Amino acid sequence: MTEPIRILFLCTGNSCRSQMAEGFAKALKPGVIEAWSAGVETHGLNPRAVAVMAEAGVDISGHASKLVDDLPDLEFDYVITLCGHASENCPFFPGKVKRLHVGFDDPPALAKDAASEDEALAHYRRVRDEIRDWIQGMPENLK
Template sequence: MKKIYFLCTGNSCRSQMAEGYARSILSPDNFEVESAGVETHGLNANAVTVMAEDGVDISNHYSKLIDLDYFNAADLIITLCGDAKDKCPMLPPQSQSLHWPLSDPAQATGTVEEQLQEFRKVRDEIKKLITGLNDYFH
């Protein structure tokens, strides 16, 4: 069983969407999936909304701090911090790692619909990247 850990700054949007897609796309017989942040910012309601639009329910997720035991046991750590100002954690040398430099949809401005459009754009990028993880392990 491969352990995947999605890490972000506040575990409110990008890493939560990645965890949701990974749990729905990747086989639970082959993958254990968690997400966390270096801070907890709470689950972003817009992330819940756009994931529900694509049939993935993350409404029961909550913002979590990094669990060092899981972190150190992870086979693959994926950081989703896009901006240089984000505080991505140092990765353990024994784990494989990927960095997906996605923009932070929580920083989107404009109308509610314009903000949701930014969330949808990031959601769709994450879904494509998660789908590619099956190939990563083969």
């Protein structure tokens, strides 16, 4: 049996996209991926992200928004940035870590002018599904 791939999902505020990616990686790829998430800032866990993940059968309600510095001293195989700001401001990781950028739209930005809660949640669901589909392609899509 091979060791799991250790991945840090990094976003600006660790409130939505990186939390979704961590949740899906843990739910869909146990034994294949060990997942963590963090931000270059902290914005708190987004309640709409929690809600749409619950709809998909993944509970992230116990997650917390955290900085990279809040994580224990871990060696990652990959640091994957999920937004442009995190990619541009990604801290240095020593060792053999590979950096990869896979951008996804920002649900809170898309939903800020929504006319209803249903319209707002539709943006979260679309991005959630895109992240889930990408996670399902792991580890092959990491090359």
